[in-house]
Amino acid sequence: MTTHQRDSKSSDPRATNSNELKQRKALSAMEDLGISPEVVKPVLYNLLKLYRGRWELIEEENYQTLADAIFEPLDEKKSIAEGSTSSNTNTVKHKKRRKNIQVDDDMEPIAKLTRPGVHLDNSNSLVQRNSKFHHDNDITRGTEKIKISLIDEIGLEPPKFLYIPQNISYQDAYVPFSLARISDESCCLECTGDCLSLRVPCACSRETGGEFAYTPQGLLTDDFLNACIDMNLEPQNHHLFHCQYCPLEKAKNADNPEPCKGHLLRKFIKECWRKCGCTMDCGNRVVQRGPTRELQVFSMEGKGWAVRSVGYLPKGSFVCEYIGEILTNTELYERNKRSLKNERHTYPVSLDADWGSEQVLKDEEALCLDATHFGNVARFINHRCFDSNLIEIPVEMETPHHHYYHIAFFTKRNIDPYEELTWDYGIDFEDVDHPIKAFECQCGSSYCRDVKRKAAPIKKKEFGVKRIASSSGSKTKL
Ligand SMILES: C[S@@+](CC[C@H](N)C(=O)[O-])C[C@H]1O[C@@H](n2cnc3c(N)ncnc32)[C@H](O)[C@@H]1O
Incomplete structure (x- = not known):
């Protein structure tokens, strides 16, 4: 019997030890994501049963299958609500095909094998079950200092993702x-x-020109904010860098990459970090303290889920970071190819704000964030052309090189309670050559860039996947 053929209940003590070790690793991987062992154990048990103890199927892609199986009860719930069982059946059929393994037809689908307690409600909930309109009083599952509620008023399918409060590397990054x-x-x-109380700003202000980017009230200074807004609105007037070997193009076609479309060299905030002598209350530590403003995820006709602030937000307020898995662009490209087949949406953002400072980036250094499977509240923020009320600003914390950095959202102006929060994804809606067609923009801005598309719709399959490439060198690559 080969190792992978061993059943999880094997009487061989070595196999038991190895299974215990694998189980501990799986539980620990899920615990890192904030899922408690009580939730994981029964799902893991059922998966092992379904895959006949083949751990490699569970371990691949950083336990993606396990994470998927934890979400599947949500599909089941939808099927039940719609009076159909197709969703789970399809999932299991899909798994049969994908893994190319034999699954008995009388074997129960994973979600059915999962005991009711493992559904992601109560303290571990993403959504409440058994109601037509979903409501969750804390999508963060207690992982943030604040609660973030989700309310649905139009009957949207609950979001399928796992809330994580910090970026996490997927594999090769x-x-x-x-x-x-x-x-x-x-x-x-x-x-x-x-x-911030020093007479002469400390070394950490060097990145922002010898002055801190924050005011003592914890807001962005007007000068810093206005400079960032200006760069975003007029990228051509600022430094646009063209890579010699563009990682985005290389990921698409390694043998014959197209010329780089351009990346904007952007302004960074540098926050004090672990090696600094100041306290956690230091005014130059804003983003690292996480979101503090009360936010809410809500449903909108035409745009799906969206985010709003429950209270008033003054100009320059930090709202939240964009959190997701840290991927190399090659990993993202491969993932996108798979998601195109599955017609699943993806939520990637490129970390290319400083690619211009180096001639050639190695694959593992050209990174992006993908919030499709794991992310935070920012994955629900919708796009608005030009006059969005949020701006994304790169933030350096733990790494002085800028291959990896944080993306933080700040308000561009004062924001009223319950106003939708939006940012400009930087999509070039006229880029018809892009393999993934952009969504039809419903931003409502008088400066909407999608005007031409509405006048003459282009016939290409719509997957609604946010794009990572932009032909105009605009700031965000989605
Ligand atoms: C980062 S997600 C934002 C959250 C998303 N609405 C959801 O329900 O999960 C990006 C996706 O939201 C939708 N979206 C965002 N902004 C939009 C807009 N201005 N008009 C139409 N759809 C939009 C598109 O489907 C896009 O692919």
Whole structure:
């Protein structure tokens, strides 16, 4: 019997030990994502039964199958609500094909094998079950300092993703965090208390021109914010970098990549970090403290889920980070190819704000964030052309090189309670050569760039996948 043929209930003590180790690893991987062992164990047990103890099917893609199986009860719920069982049946059939394994026809679908307690409701909920309109009083599952509610008023399908409060590397991305990489000159070892109260700003202000990007009230300074807004609105007037070997083009066609379409070299905020002597209350630590404003996910006709602020937000307020899996562009390209087949939406954002500072990037250094499967509230923020009320700004924290950095959303103006929060994805709606057709924009802005498309619709299959490439070198690649 080969190792992978062993059943999880094998009487061979070595097999039991190996299974225990694998189980511990699986539980720990899910725990890192905030799913408790009580939720994972029964799903894992059923998967092992279904796959006849073939751990490699569960372990692949960083336990993607396991994460999917945890979500499947949500599909079942929808099927039941719609009076059909097709969803689970299809899922199991799909798994049979994908894994090319034998599954007995009388074997129960995973979701049915899962005991009722493992559904992601109560404390681990994404959505409440058994109601026509979904409601969840905290999609973060307690992983943020604040609760973020989700309310549906139009009968939308519940979102299928797992909330994570911090970025997490998927597999190949090279994201080295180490104290040795932060030189003493690029942090403020000697500081104590609050760096913003210093007469002469400390070394951490160097990135932002010797002045901090934040005010003592925790807002972005007008100068910094206005400069960022200006760069985003007029990318051609600012430094647009064209890579010699563009990672985006290389991911698409390694042998014969097309010329780089251009990337905007952007302004970074640098926050004080672990090696700095200041306290966590230092005014130069805003994004790393996580969201503090009360946000709500709600449903909208035409745009799906959306985000709003429950309270008033002054101009320059930090709202949230864009959180997702850290992927290489090659991994994203492969993932997109698969998701096109499955017609699943993806939520990628390129981390290309500083690609211009290096001649050639290795594959593992050209990164992006994908919030399709794992993400935070930002994955629900919709697009608005030009006059969006949020702006995304790169933030350096734990890594002085800018292959990896954080993307933080700030308000561009004062925002009223319950106003929808939007950002400009930077999509070029006229890029008809892009393999993935952009969604039909419903942003409602008088500056909507999708005007031509509405006048003369282009016949291409719509997958609604946000694009990562942009032909105009605009700021965000979705
Ligand atoms: C990052 S997600 C935003 C959350 C999304 N509405 C949802 O329900 O999960 C991006 C997707 O939302 C939809 N979307 C975002 N902005 C839109 C807009 N201005 N008009 C129409 N659809 C939009 C598109 O389907 C797009 O692919």
